Amino acid sequence: DGGITQSPKYLFRKEGQNVTLSCEQNLNHDAMYWYRQDPGQGLRLIYYSQIVNDFQKGDIAEGYSVSREKKESFPLTVTSAQKNPTAFYLCASSIGTDANYGYTFGSGTRLTVV
């Protein structure tokens, strides 16, 4: 079955470390997105990519980086510059970029700073 796979499900980071969250999709979707969710809050957009080798900052990109070398993959790196990285991270994809076809979400990665 097609879908989005996020790994790992849980991730622990020490202060000052960079960590990378994986997102892979086999839906042949062009656009991919990374969201952050804090407890009791809605989703906030970190980065998005409409095509391979291209990506744009979302609303809260500071302290994060991404790459889109393959259509299927959109990894997110949480850098040491992100001062409050503990959150639930969600990856999504969509067929096109006009947002009328809906998004497919992964099951999320919960990142905790220890």
Added chain:
Amino acid sequence: DAKTTQPNSMESNEEEPVHLPCNHSTISGTDYIHWYRQLPSQGPEYVIHGLTSNVNNRMASLAIAEDRKSSTLILHRATLRDAAVYYCILRDFPWGSGTYKYIFGTGTRLKVLA
């Protein structure tokens, strides 16, 4: 900011219908209305979407007002598994972004009572 307004929380008894309202007074003529739900520690799950006419699928029904400025998600018989946060979403085209995006609000937390 999200383009939709929803109540923060609602309660329903099990096996009874639930009507979840959403206001979207600034909707444009080509915007679809999307509904997603999110169970605890999971990614949002697609529920239903529509443009002008009422829509039905195996999960729910979507009733859209004639002027399209509001809509209602209808769960015909709520079960305990329907307890989740329900998001009503329109696409947005933030100035300067160059693309459409989903803007998530905080949604409606549905509690189902046994």
